[in-house]
Amino acid sequence: MKTITQVAVLAVLGGLGAGWHYYGEQFGLKPPLELLGLQGAGPQGGGRGGGSSGPVGVIVQAVRVAPVVERVESVGTVRAREAVTITSKVAGIVERIGFTEGERVEAGSTLVQLDAAALRAELDQARALLDDARNQLDRARRLQPGATIAAQRLETLEALSRQAEGRVRQAEARLEELRVNAPFAGRVGLRQVSPGALIQPGTPITTLDDTARVRVEFSIPEVYLARIHAGSGVTARSAAYGARRFEGQVAVIDTRIDPATRSVRVISEFDNADEALRPGLFLTIELVLEEREHALLVAEEAIDPVGDRAYVFVVRDGRARRQEVKLGLRLPGEVEIREGLNAGEPVVVRGIQRLRNDVPVRVTETLTRPTS
Template sequence: MKTVTQVAVLAVLGAAGAGWHYYGEQVGLPPPMELIGLRSNTSQAATGGGGGAAGPVSVIVQPVRVGQVVDRVESVGTVRAREAVTITTKVAGIVEAIRFSEGQRVEAGATLVQLDAAALRAELDQARALLDDARSQLQRGRQLQAGATIAAQRLETLEALARQAEGRVRQAEARLEELRVTAPFSGRVGLRQVSPGALIQPGTVITTLDDTAKVRVEFSVPEVHLARIRVGSSVTARSSAYEGRRFQGTVAVIDTRIDPATRSVRVISEFDNADEALRPGLFLTVEMVLEERERALLVAEEAIDPVGDRAYVYVVRDGRARRQEVRLGLRLPGEVEIRQGVNAGEPVVVRGVQRLRNDLPVRVTESVSRPTS
């Protein structure tokens, strides 16, 4: 029965100690052991009774420094050509000549494939001859009209015949042009899919054409970052194919919709690609800058005293450790950004935090300018 009573007392003391750690220390209440008169003389000597015989606690401090903080999000993306098309033909015909080499860079309007046009050329020549004849008759008719030796109706007929001949010529020229397959924009052609002499049908794939002087990289970002995504934000990409190389680009387009399955938004960035190292389909790891803060407040990571979902630091003021709640920002290697709670240059304790409590006298033995770990 005595043992049960002792256990109960210890449990009560433990609960009281935890409550003091969360709340009592903030308002300067003494520990629960002192309240019930059970604090030992040894404990009083260790803490100095708030600055007694044992003296202040020795600590190492670091001033809150001002530095640049860059908030990034990482994703994976795929390279796409700025412009990409599959080259086909609109009409049936026999391949007369192939005027490109695989992998060649071509200019807009350049002839890629010429289909056999012998029959159409003959048709065009005939149409042009008919047009010349119609124009000659019309011209003679107009000259005779001045002498009233030709009826007005006959003149109208000659004009109609001339217009019909012009239409046949334009039609033959258009059909002849369809037999010449051209590049719709400047770019680099891919592998050839046809051979000279082959009979091809409308829609037959001839090759591909990609404009890779500037490429697009598509990736997705979680919707929680949507408010901080901006067109023009910096994007850095890297690939296992190019060890150590980083490609720089910017955000060009942000999708207007959120993917309901992944709860993410699609982002398209553009990269200059003068050496064409980035090829369509290449897999990239992408980092996008969400926010940059030039004058962020930073403290050493070991200065943070976490309690539940809160965080505290000890600021040395007037020779005493003042326990200050802070709001944390980004975590950097060895440092943590403080968004609220301290000011630039204030000395915070980075060594000896575990021995401190609010308003305890301290003695600064060293002040460091950078994280101590």
Template structure:
């Protein structure tokens, strides 16, 4: 092989090693050919003619990181019902105003009950008469002036009269439409004097002191969702305002169509800003790490599915493999491979190789969170 061919081969091998060989630990091209590299001019081992390479470093910082997933959700009232009548009748009085807060059990609408009240009065009169006859019969029993069969008949009549009274009371109660729980009534759908039928919509009632927000999360996050996890929601209707709640229920089934699980969160809504049906952007906290290690994004040297950084130790750039975690704006979390405070090269990594002498020309700092 001629000297020119050797030089060409060495040049090609050197270019390939510059871009790839150092990353995977190959020997320099001269060593591969069994030749010895000439000594560096300028004294330092591998430092080149200009001496140690100048680099800018930044210490590995410790900060809190929050791993979260974003979704969209819809506000639901904690309790919501459409108020209807059980029986037919004429609306006698309406005891609420639209949008009013009402207490549980309060009467919203009273239907005309004149006929039932008369029926109830008659039933009570019959009951009183039956009871009086029974009392007199029992008083005469001691003298054996009344047969036992007659006494049993009077007792049965008294019970029947009491049953008719209870029945009339129940029917009278059905003419009062009551609030099943405390909440805010919606728009009124009937007017006084209107004849309504069973099932006629009168109004709506929503308990919005606390609301529920339903959203879906991809199934890959299922193992990290917990009841009580923090949830943050926002709406374009309220600008930069953030609403904070917690996970209340996690569905027991995965949706086979979307491969997601439905999550229900609860939010305090004392000012009633969150209205049922409101569309929200939701952020669910999956994990919080108070002492996470962070480095600048430009310090990462990726090779395939692996990642490396250069750490300055004893005046030399040590190539260190790291395991990455959460990515933040301009920073990357390091899960394994570094310790807090270690100086990591953030400028000039293109000129570095493992164990190369370096000179720190600047140390960047960031405020700790």
């Protein structure tokens, strides 16, 4: 029975000690051994603060200043800045193909010429009628000063001349429709028609993409909406290009948030002089949320978390001062401190398990670089 009683007392003391470690220091409570009048008892009478054993030996590192970039990651697909499927407005037989698959063409270049023999003959006839109408009108106008000609006859000749001009313009427009031109400069895709083929209006001939500058569309969670704007930096990478990184900028942010995914669509633009980014290419996107040139960083092992709060031990006047801090971005082996510390302050990175607030310490080593 005596043994059971002793075990029970030890368990209670252990529970009190654990509870004080997490909550007692926040409110200035005394350690449980002091409350029971047992402080200093036994060979470890100094407890977690060192006590009669003297200052606690610790390793420190100064709070360092370095630039950090906060990013959010997403995925997107490359799209050409301008893209179109080339088709014909009218039916006709392909007379000539004016492009090579995959080549770059200029705006206005003739891509396909349809058979125009019948329309050329019609245009020649319209021009001949126009010449005849103009000649008759000129003769009538020259006779008018010295000879009498009915005003109605002159008006009729003028009307015939205008009609002939209209027929010429109509034939020229129809002839132009038989020539399929590039609407903008870009690179043509695969050819889908052959010379001699009869095509109908809307029949795909090829594709045309302007890829000198491309667009990448992606989505980000709505919680980041207030932190992005047109001009924000975007970095993209693709498995097809290994370690290569492509740099772009946010061009447009959608005015609406998707209620199903709680995300917002973002369109970014990338210069693509070498046309490495092809339409349809899958990319991993990193969007820059904020760049801080003078961020404060400490080693990750210096952080002493308690619930939803975080603390560090700062060495001031030979004592470990427990300081609450606000954390920011997490980096490999380091954590950004947004509030609570100043640059250059010595922070305990090893030995915090033996510390409590205001305990005397002895610095055994000062690290000069990140511990990771």
